[in-house]
Amino acid sequence: MPQWDLSAVERGFGEAAVNPAAWKKALETTVSTTHSHGAVLLPVKGGVLRTLPFTDSMSGAFDSFVRDGWHLRDERNRGVPLMQRSGVVDDLDIFSPETIASHPYYQEFLAPHGLRWFAGVGIFFDDDIWCLSIQRTIDQGPFSAAEKNELAKLSRSLGTGAATARILGEATTAGALEAFAASSTAAVLVDRYGKIFEANASAEQLLSGEIRLKNGKLVHDPEVSFPGLDRALARILNQPEAGLHFPVPLPRKERGPLLAYPSRLQRAVSNAFADCQAIIILVDPDARKNPTETTLRSVYKLSGAEARLAILLSTGESLDTVAERLNISKETSRTQLKSIFAKLGVHRQAELVAVLSTLLNGII
Numbered sequence: 001m002p003q004w005d006l007s008a009v010e011r012g013f014g015e016a017a018v019n020p021a022a023w024k025k026a027l028e029t030t031v032s033t034t035h036s037h038g039a040v041l042l043p044v045k046g047g048v049l050r051t052l053p054f055t056d057s058m059s060g061a062f063d064s065f066v067r068d069g070w071h072l073r074d075e076r077n078r079g080v081p082l083m084q085r086s087g088v089v090d091d092l093d094i095f096s097p098e099t100i101a102s103h104p105y106y107q108e109f110l111a112p113h114g115l116r117w118f119a120g121v122g123i124f125f126d127d128d129i130w131c132l133s134i135q136r137t138i139d140q141g142p143f144s145a146a147e148k149n150e151l152a153k154l155s156r157s158l159g160t161g162a163a164t165a166r167i168l169g170e171a172t173t174a175g176a177l178e179a180f181a182a183s184s185t186a187a188v189l190v191d192r193y194g195k196i197f198e199a200n201a202s203a204e205q206l207l208s209g210e211i212r213l214k215n216g217k218l219v220h221d222p223e224v225s226f227p228g229l230d231r232a233l234a235r236i237l238n239q240p241e242a243g244l245h246f247p248v249p250l251p252r253k254e255r256g257p258l259l260a261y262p263s264r265l266q267r268a269v270s271n272a273f274a275d276c277q278a279i280i281i282l283v284d285p286d287a288r289k290n291p292t293e294t295t296l297r298s299v300y301k302l303s304g305a306e307a308r309l310a311i312l313l314s315t316g317e318s319l320d321t322v323a324e325r326l327n328i329s330k331e332t333s334r335t336q337l338k339s340i341f342a343k344l345g346v347h348r349q350a351e352l353v354a355v356l357s358t359l360l361n362g363i364i
Contacts, residue, residue, distance in 0.1 A: 004033050004147075006154050013161035020271040023053035030134060031055055034147070037115065037137045041272050044080055044129040046071075047192030048237045053272050058135065061113040066238075068109070075105045076120065076133075083122040083131065087155030088148050090119045117142040121151050125159045130273070132158065162273050185354050186282035188213070190262070191275050194233050198276075206282055210252050218250065218260070226250050229280075232262050237277055247283070247316040247349070259283040259316040261350030281350050285315055300343050309336050313349055314356045 012026030027039040040054035040062055049071055054062050065071050079089035091100060100106050100116070110116055114137045121132040134151075136142070143151070186203035188196045195216030199207065207213045210220055217225045229248045249257035261281040296307040305328075312322040323333035346352050 004150055006033065006150060009033055009154060010157050010161070013158055016272075017161040023272050024055065027053060027055045030132065031057070034119075034134055034151075035140070036134045037140060038135045040133050040135075041123075042131045042133050043192065044077075044131055045193075047194075048277050050238050051277065061110070061115060061135075064109065064113070070105070070109045073105070075103065076118065079120060080129070080131075083120050084124070084129065087122050087152035088119055089122075090143050090148060091117055092142055111138070114138060119143045119148060119151055121158070122155045123158045123162050124155075125162045128162075128273075130162060186284075187354075188280050188282070189276045190233060190237075190278040190280060191216075192237070192277045194230070194237060196280070203282055206258070206284060210254075211250055211258055220250070220252070226260075229260055229262070232260075233278060233280075236262055236264055247353075249316070255286050257285075259285060259353075261348075261353060263348055263350040281354055283316065283353055302340060302343060303336075306336050306340050306343075309333060310340050310352065310356065313337075314353055316353075319349075 009026070009030050012022070012029040016022040016026040023041070027041070030039045031037065038055045038058035038061070040058050041052055042049075043052075049066050052062075065074075076089075076091070076094060079094045082093055083089040091106075095103065106116060115135055116138040117136040117140065119134045119136075121134065123130040123132060134143075184202050186200065186206045188199040188203050191197050193216075196213060196218070197216065199213060203213075207218070212219055214223065218229060219225050226248070229250065232248050247259035247261050250260055251257050259282070261283070262278055263281070264278055293304060293307040293311065296302045296310055297304065302310060305326075308326060309322060312325060313319065317325075319333055319337060320330060323330050326333070328336075340352065341347060344352060344355050346355055
């Protein structure tokens with residue numbers, strides 16, 4: 001029998017459930033305890049992968065897994081039904097040694113990284129399924145039957161930590177919606193599949209007309225989605241460094257476009273099991289007034305030039321367009337924007353719009 005102290009792994013997952021910054025440490029503990037090479041947490045149902053936690057030892061392999069599309073042809077998914085029944089699955093449950101020796105997934109993807117064997121530990125809570133994928137190298141060899149029995153026991157205990165993380169994630173995102181609601185700012189939450197799953201009251205009111213929320217998507221007559229918004233969401237969900245600094249216009253027939261500002265919700269994203277991965281702030285330029293230069297200079301101590309730049313940005317125009325209108329260089333506009341962000345305590349144009357919206361609604 002393996003001499004493993006799996007209670008250390010359980011404690012690690014419990015700590016990560018309440019402190020998302022501890023996920024990598026929990027996975028490192030899993031790797032050292034099971035004498036393996038690396039580990040990664042994977043949602044069986046797919047969705048956003050770039051923000052998932054994994055050990056440093058898996059960095060190169062995981063980058064190839066996503067970049068080269070191996071996640072779309074992951075042959076180990078064949079073992080999910082067995083993992084659901086027994087709590088754990090490995091390569092030899094899915095393929096014969098002969099198949100492994102010639103299969104592209106093993107020879108073209110895993111072998112260049114020195115990998116060959118894995119044990120997938122099922123994590124089950126609510127209606128969701130995750131896999132704690134523990135990786136071993138070619139030289140380390142496959143997991144033994146005794147080791148798999150121990151991992152099956154671990155599967156039964158990890159669901160509690162995952163459920164706790166999910167609940168805390170819900171509390172975080174609910175707090176974000178409430179913060180925007182306090183300023184009458186319309187906002188909707190987006191899950192790891194790019195679907196909108198919750199909207200605050202201001203958003204529900206704004207989306208009761210020509211543009212509506214249906215089946216997790218913003219649509220307009222006759223139930224056509226907005227490709228530009230879909231592309232923007234895909235970009236910020238799948239590229240951790242991506243952040244939109246300009247709005248996505250959602251055209252309307254009889255009025256000007258509704259402006260959508262997608263952005264990552266960083267505190268929720270750091271929680272591996274959180275539903276929410278992004279937030280979209282919605283602004284109707286036809287229904288709001290712009291702040292005055294005097295107000296911005298008084299409240300936020302902006303200079304006159306900074307106030308004029310902020311006013312135009314709050315209407316949804318891009319930084320380059322605003323710079324041209326103000327007859328200033330791009331470099332000057334970027335310097336002024338950096339100063340505006342620092343004085344308002346924000347990092348993106350979407351957040352700037354939300355803060356100025358708060359000002360307009362009398363909260364400040």
